[in-house]
Amino acid sequence: MRVLPDEIAVVNVGLPMFAEAVRAQGGTVTHVDWRPPAGGDPDAVRALTRLYSSPTVDTANAEVLRRLDTGVPFLTGVRRADEVVPGVEGRMLLHCGPAITWEHVADPLRRSMRAATVAEGWAADVGEADRLLADGAVRLEPANHHDMVVPMASAIGPSAPVLVVDLTPDDGSEPVRAFAPINQGPGEVPWFGRDTDAAIARLRLLRDVVGPALSAVLERSGPLDILAVAAQGIAMGDDLHMRTQAATNLLVRSWVGHVAALPDDVRGPFADFLAGNHLFFLTPAMGAAKALTLWASRVPGSSIVTSMARNGTTFGIRLPGSDRWYTTAAPPVGEALYYSGLGPDDAAPDIGDSAVLELVGLGGPAAANSPAVAAFLGGSMADAAAATDAFRRICVGSSSRFTLPAAGFAGTPVGVDLRKVVATGVTPKVNTGILAASSGQGQVGAGVATAPLECFVEALHALAGT
Amino acid sequence: MRVLPDEIAVVNVGLPMFAEAVRAQGGTVTHVDWRPPAGGDPDAVRALTRLYSSPTVDTANAEVLRRLDTGVPFLTGVRRADEVVPGVEGRMLLHCGPAITWEHVADPLRRSMRAATVAEGWAADVGEADRLLADGAVRLEPANHHDMVVPMASAIGPSAPVLVVDLTPDDGSEPVRAFAPINQGPGEVPWFGRDTDAAIARLRLLRDVVGPALSAVLERSGPLDILAVAAQGIAMGDDLHMRTQAATNLLVRSWVGHVAALPDDVRGPFADFLAGNHLFFLTPAMGAAKALTLWASRVPGSSIVTSMARNGTTFGIRLPGSDRWYTTAAPPVGEALYYSGLGPDDAAPDIGDSAVLELVGLGGPAAANSPAVAAFLGGSMADAAAATDAFRRICVGSSSRFTLPAAGFAGTPVGVDLRKVVATGVTPKVNTGILAASSGQGQVGAGVATAPLECFVEALHALAGT
Numbered sequence: 011m012r013v014l015p016d017e018i019a020v021v022n023v024g025l026p027m028f029a030e031a032v033r034a035q036g037g038t039v040t041h042v043d044w045r046p047p048a049g050g051d052p053d054a055v056r057a058l059t060r061l062y063s064s065p066t067v068d069t070a071n072a073e074v075l076r077r078l079d080t081g082v083p084f085l086t087g088v089r090r091a092d093e094v095v096p097g098v099e100g101r102m103l104l105h106c107g108p109a110i111t112w113e114h115v116a117d118p119l120r121r122s123m124r125a126a127t128v129a130e131g132w133a134a135d136v137g138e139a140d141r142l143l144a145d146g147a148v149r150l151e152p153a154n155h156h157d158m159v160v161p162m163a164s165a166i167g168p169s170a171p172v173l174v175v176d177l178t179p180d181d182g183s184e185p186v187r188a189f190a191p192i193n194q195g196p197g198e199v200p201w202f203g204r205d206t207d208a209a210i211a212r213l214r215l216l217r218d219v220v221g222p223a224l225s226a227v228l229e230r231s232g233p234l235d236i237l238a239v240a241a242q243g244i245a246m247g248d249d250l251h252m253r254t255q256a257a258t259n260l261l262v263r264s265w266v267g268h269v270a271a272l273p274d275d276v277r278g279p280f281a282d283f284l285a286g287n288h289l290f291f292l293t294p295a296m297g298a299a300k301a302l303t304l305w306a307s308r309v310p311g312s313s314i315v316t317s318m319a320r321n322g323t324t325f326g327i328r329l330p331g332s333d334r335w336y337t338t339a340a341p342p343v344g345e346a347l348y349y350s351g352l353g354p355d356d357a358a359p360d361i362g363d364s365a366v367l368e369l370v371g372l373g374g375p376a377a378a379n380s381p382a383v384a385a386f387l388g389g390s391m392a393d394a395a396a397a398t399d400a401f402r403r404i405c406v407g408s409s410s411r412f413t414l415p416a417a418g419f420a421g422t423p424v425g426v427d428l429r430k431v432v433a434t435g436v437t438p439k440v441n442t443g444i445l446a447a448s449s450g451q452g453q454v455g456a457g458v459a460t461a462p463l464e465c466f467v468e469a470l471h472a473l474a475g476t
Numbered sequence: 477m478r479v480l481p482d483e484i485a486v487v488n489v490g491l492p493m494f495a496e497a498v499r500a501q502g503g504t505v506t507h508v509d510w511r512p513p514a515g516g517d518p519d520a521v522r523a524l525t526r527l528y529s530s531p532t533v534d535t536a537n538a539e540v541l542r543r544l545d546t547g548v549p550f551l552t553g554v555r556r557a558d559e560v561v562p563g564v565e566g567r568m569l570l571h572c573g574p575a576i577t578w579e580h581v582a583d584p585l586r587r588s589m590r591a592a593t594v595a596e597g598w599a600a601d602v603g604e605a606d607r608l609l610a611d612g613a614v615r616l617e618p619a620n621h622h623d624m625v626v627p628m629a630s631a632i633g634p635s636a637p638v639l640v641v642d643l644t645p646d647d648g649s650e651p652v653r654a655f656a657p658i659n660q661g662p663g664e665v666p667w668f669g670r671d672t673d674a675a676i677a678r679l680r681l682l683r684d685v686v687g688p689a690l691s692a693v694l695e696r697s698g699p700l701d702i703l704a705v706a707a708q709g710i711a712m713g714d715d716l717h718m719r720t721q722a723a724t725n726l727l728v729r730s731w732v733g734h735v736a737a738l739p740d741d742v743r744g745p746f747a748d749f750l751a752g753n754h755l756f757f758l759t760p761a762m763g764a765a766k767a768l769t770l771w772a773s774r775v776p777g778s779s780i781v782t783s784m785a786r787n788g789t790t791f792g793i794r795l796p797g798s799d800r801w802y803t804t805a806a807p808p809v810g811e812a813l814y815y816s817g818l819g820p821d822d823a824a825p826d827i828g829d830s831a832v833l834e835l836v837g838l839g840g841p842a843a844a845n846s847p848a849v850a851a852f853l854g855g856s857m858a859d860a861a862a863a864t865d866a867f868r869r870i871c872v873g874s875s876s877r878f879t880l881p882a883a884g885f886a887g888t889p890v891g892v893d894l895r896k897v898v899a900t901g902v903t904p905k906v907n908t909g910i911l912a913a914s915s916g917q918g919q920v921g922a923g924v925a926t927a928p929l930e931c932f933v934e935a936l937h938a939l940a941g942t
Binding site: 255258262 | 711712713721722724725726728729730731732733735736737738743744746747748750751754847850856857881882884885
């Protein structure tokens with residue numbers, strides 16, 4: 011025989027309305043904030059169940075995390091792309107994001123491609139460049155297919171100088187080499203979707219002055235341990251994506267003696283270029299992140315994302331051990347601040363390969379110690395901490411080299427796990443610039459792009475075989 | 477007729493043992509952590525009572541705080557000391573701290589004076605320099621008496637290059653001009669108490685190369701708003717005393733184009749000097765602090781300290797409106813980290829004019845956002861925050877330009893009030909280097925010097941007329 015107890019207390023899991031109903035009747039209730047994994051989607055739950063019960067995924071993830079956290083990429087030199095980047099030859103442009111055909115290329119990237127086509131000498135002006143590109147006379151290839159990552163609306167021609175980033179795996183396997191362009195700096199520049207004469211001139215300055223000068227500096231300084239500088243930058247308030255001021259300045263001070271030793275013809279313009287470019291360190295950091303993810307992507311069977319890129323039209327991710335992209339439409343950039351008089355209607359969708367930084371513990375994962383990023387996310391350091399915490403929910407580990415003083419010197423979250431993304435519905439948020447949709451005026455603001463969930467779900471099913 | 481209440485609760489103020497006695501008997505007690513002002517010293521309490529009830533002190537303090545917080549000092553040029561510093565002529569050295577005679581000069585400062593005497597060409601070697609100094613053939617003057625501040629064991633000769641710092645008061649009064657030397661950098665250098673050939677050579681390098689080069693850079697760049705850079709440095713983890721890395725690097729990046737334009741004979745050595753000197757910004761910051769305190773010291777009747785300096789033998793402070801020093805023996809540097817194999821027995825007492833930084837919201841008041849300083853104070857950011865909070869207890873206001881992201885963007889404490897120091901017994905703590913007591917080996921560690929209370933009490937009585 012059962013007897014009801016004198017007092018009943020309620021534990022409510024999930025929808026809060028039931029807890030409220032108990033409270034309204036004077037009952038005692040403890041509410042547990044719980045949601046079904048993957049929003050309750052039975053197919054996704056099945057895939058998650060399979061992947062979470064597979065020890066091989068966890069083993070692979072542990073090795074991927076180890077590589078992302080411990081690899082040491084060095085900036086070893088600067089070379090013309092066609093001298094050093096595998097598969098670059100003839101009339102070819104390497105662009106941001108997944109593969110795309112000209113008719114689907116977004117306006118800022120079209121402009122950047124036109125500027126590069128003129129700078130390469132294939133066309134006399136942007137009108138002729140446009141016709142060549144529309145005719146398919148210039149081959150378009152994702153930079154990511156050539157071990158390179160490029161920021162915003164970059165398009166890189168064969169004569170462009172590229173940073174060479176080398177990583178020696180500690181397991182004796184084949185050396186890893188990755189590439190990134192030299193950051194073009196602020197103003198009228200192709201990576202911001204400009205195709206003016208000044209934008210074309212910037213590409214020539216990079217090729218004729220900045221690239222050779224930087225190459226000479228590196229010959230004098232020797233290889234640069236990129237992430238050692240990045241770690242110092244983070245302690246000084248960089249997130250190393252939206253802000254690279256501290257890391258850039260550290261580098262410039264350590265290099266100033268080498269700059270002074272450059273030949274007369276390049277010294278002044280190169281120094282002025284450095285002085286005016288606080289985002290100089292962005293592309294070395296991206297190249298280092300690409301080297302880490304290239305090494306990590308040799309591990310099959312992992313659920314950790316090792317490519318994340320956007321071309322202004324599509325957003326895509328890839329998993330280790332496979333060249334397959336999982337793509338969806340590029341999202342708009344939200345939580346945005348626009349330049350005066352501009353707004354969401356003027357903005358192109360999210361663009362660029364720089365989201366690779368968020369995969370290795372930089373950018374959003376490092377927001378918690380960045381006052382500059384906090385200013386974007388709501389103004390308080392608590393807002394910045396929340397951005398880091400969001401990555402902590404979807405990452406498999408913490409960095410042992412990127413530590414956050416403002417978070418008790420905790421390591422930044424590293425290794426975005428597809429399973430956690432789908433289970434929680436929390437996707438990576440990327441701090442990024444915003445380019446003009448079609449006016450050709452370049453950057454119109456900056457904000458936070460939230461990765462779309464769909465391609466993570468698709469990748470989950472592919473990995474689970476469901 | 478009176479009746480005792482049924483229940484009695486106790487509020488205990490002061491000594492905790494009474495509260496414990498009540499608790500031991502089962503009583504309810506609220507303990508108030510209170511101590512008598514000035515440790516209960518009746519003379520000091522009388523002086524405090526007089527000064528706290530005087531509206532003229534508060535009025536003067538408000539104006540001093542306004543000047544310290546709003547003055548805008550510019551670095552306007554670099555000149556030989558004897559061309560520009562008032563009263564510098566003949567065989568004279570300007571040294572750190574209050575006035576002192578040769579027989580009382582501490583070993584590190586003696587060595588620095590010898591090195592300067594040789595670099596000036598007054599002696600052929602340090603032996604001859606020592607005899608000249610002992611004979612009184614070189615006049616010794618506190619830098620502070622010539623509107624200058626010098627770090628650690630500096631001694632500045634007439635031919636030394638000095639930073640010229642100009643401040644235009646917003647009240648139309650006479651312009652303020654202050655001076656500071658160029659930071660000598662790390663290694664075998666006189667400001668660390670070295671008198672080797674290399675140390676003497678560094679003084680000549682400053683005079684013959686660094687000074688003229690820096691002058692040329694400033695001519696190209698125009699006047700530098702020193703504290704605008706300092707404010708950025710603080711947001712990037714500098715305290716601007718123990719660490720000036722971020723501010724130095726900001727400056728070097730902004731100047732790299734001007735460095736590249738220097739003539740061949742000075743460009744390389746000057747650039748190498750900048751590349752190796754992350755404390756370069758220390759002396760511009762000190763010069764700016766001196767300009768602020770010079771302007772503030774024109775306000776009579778204030779209880780805010782406007783000079784605080786040490787020469788390795790005596791520690792001294794001054795108040796606005798008076799040239800009188802209140803001095804006591806220089807304290808040892810506590811909470812110290814020593815280089816391997818060295819300890820307190822190897823250490824000279826606290827030395828240098830850099831404590832002027834702590835009077836304007838830099839150094840200790842800015843510790844809360846500095847991971848590098850935290851590493852010194854115990855390791856956690858909470859330790860760094862405690863250092864800032866200690867200054868908040870003895871300061872009259874907060875900076876409107878130096879804000880601390882790690883403290884919710886609160887301003888750093890500004891304006892050390894003698895009254896608060898004596899009332900609480902909390903004296904300024906200064907983050908500083910430690911020099912060898914007598915071995916001549918230079919820096920032996922770093923730590924925190926706690927200002928001695930005695931001279932604050934003496935100044936309090938002088939101000940109160942008690």
